Amino acid sequence: MGFTKIQAAAHAVPERIMTNDDLSLIMETSDEWIRSRTGIRQRHIVSENETTSDLATEVAKKLLEKSGFTAESVDFIIIATMTAESVMPSSAAKVQSNIGAINAFAYDLTAACSGFVFALSQADKLIGSGAYHRGIVIGAESMSKVLDWSDRSTAVLFGDGAGGVLLDDSGESPLxxxxxxxxxxxxxxxxxxxxxxxxxxxxxxxxxxxxxxxxxxxxxxxxxxxxxxxxxxxxxxxxxxxxxxxxxxxxxxxxxxxxxxxxxxxxxxxxxxxxxxxxxxxxxxxxxxxxxxxxxxxxxxxxxxxxx
CATH class of the missing domain: 3.40.47.10 (Thiolase/Chalcone synthase)
Known part of the structure; x- marks a missing residue:
């Protein structure tokens, strides 16, 4: 049994881009106002029919492609999210089904912006136990769906996207x-x-x-x-x-x-x-x-x- 190793990393974002100038058309703000206070110039926004689990599924497929591993070889999937489209089934369960990871257990973890760190910590312990050899950890959010678009103090800050890692137990030293x-x-x-x-x-x-x-x-x-x-x-x-x-x-x-x-x-x-x-x-x-x-x-x- 080896240590946890990051075998691949991947990300996915919606195609639609909303710039600061676009926001200025729907609320009282400007590109200069947003950039000077936050550094943000644009954000990606999901379409009406696009979901958090869709973004996470795209990341999971990229991770398998990059690593060369099969979905069947994955032991667990953890999705860190606060914007799952449903509580049950979880986004992770949907991803498990979408990629055909028939041997993996899957669950969502909710810790807001700390979610990926908390999830990676759990994944490292799962692999370190020796009981599990390979896992996927993804942070995925559709923040645009939980925003009040009339509230300038929050709406200008957030965007949608997903990123993740595929881990296994082939490391020669601790991750x-x-x-x-x-x-x-x-x-x-x-x-x-x-x-x-x-x-x-x-x-x-x-x-x-x-x-x-x-x-x-x-x-x-x-x-x-x-x-x-x-x-x-x-x-x-x-x-x-x-x-x-x-x-x-x-x-x-x-x-x-x-x-x-x-x-x-x-x-x-x-x-x-x-x-x-x-x-x-x-x-x-x-x-x-x-x-x-x-x-x-x-x-x-x-x-x-x-x-x-």
Whole structure:
């Protein structure tokens, strides 16, 4: 039995692009206003008939194609999402059926923007148990379906997309060097969303910004310790947050990879989408040390130091 290894990464986004200028046609905002406050220039939006499980299925198929593994060889599928189109069946069950992973158990995990980090942690433990050898972990969101498009404070921030990894037990050394996952339910009302009761996403923007730049860096420092980090792949919420994080941690800003300008905040999809893009363009490759950090609703936050 070996250690957990990332065999492939992949991502998928809807074809439809909504620019800041497009948003200015439906609400009182502008490209300059959005870019100066968030760094976001555009986002991808699902069509009326496109679902979270559709995006996740596309990622799963790409992962199998890239890795060369069969769907039948997959032992488990975990989908991190807060925008599943149904509670039952889960998005993961739909993906399992769509790709023909007949031997895999599958479930959704809900931890908002921290979802992929929480899910990857679980997957690493499943493989580490020796009982399971191969799994798929995907973050997938259709955030556009839970937004109040008349609320400028939230609608300009989010986008839709999916990203994920295929893991197996062929690693020669540990994938996860250290980790820490956290939740503070006492601050839950600062960021809420209840689609089942038609309650759109609501956010206390100032409180969430302060949480991100005060609590999350402490978590990162504890996880990193004295280790060198090649790149920081943080949840892609806001360019200003990434700027503040770099300063707080005393790290060069260029170590904090970013693609939020093209996708907006895609919640649980943001980290794997970023990882996939950066692996595709050669920025991130095997042998590097990466720090991944998610933070968001719950409130939840967590970091993992990976050696890929």
């Amino acid at each position: 996860v060097l250290s980790e820490k996952l956290q939740t503070d339910g006492s601050r839950a009302e600062k960021l809420t969303c209840s689609p089942m009761s038609q309650d759109f996403l609501k956010m206390d923007g100032r409180a969430i910004f302060d949480f991100a730049v005060r609590d999350v860096p402490k978590n990162i420092v504890e996880v990193v310790g004295d280790n060198e980090v090649d790149y920081f792949l943080l949840h892609q919420a806001n360019e200003r947050i990434l700027d503040k994080m770099a300063k707080k941690l005393g790290q060069p800003r260029e170590k904090f990879l970013q693609n939020l300008q093209n996708y907006g905040n895609t919640s649980a999809a943001s980290i794997p989408l970023l990882l996939s893009e950066m692996m595709e363009n050669g920025t991130v490759y095997q042998g590097q040390s990466l720090l991944i950090t998610g933070f968001g609703g719950g409130l939840t936050w967590g970091s993992m130091l990976l050696h890929i």
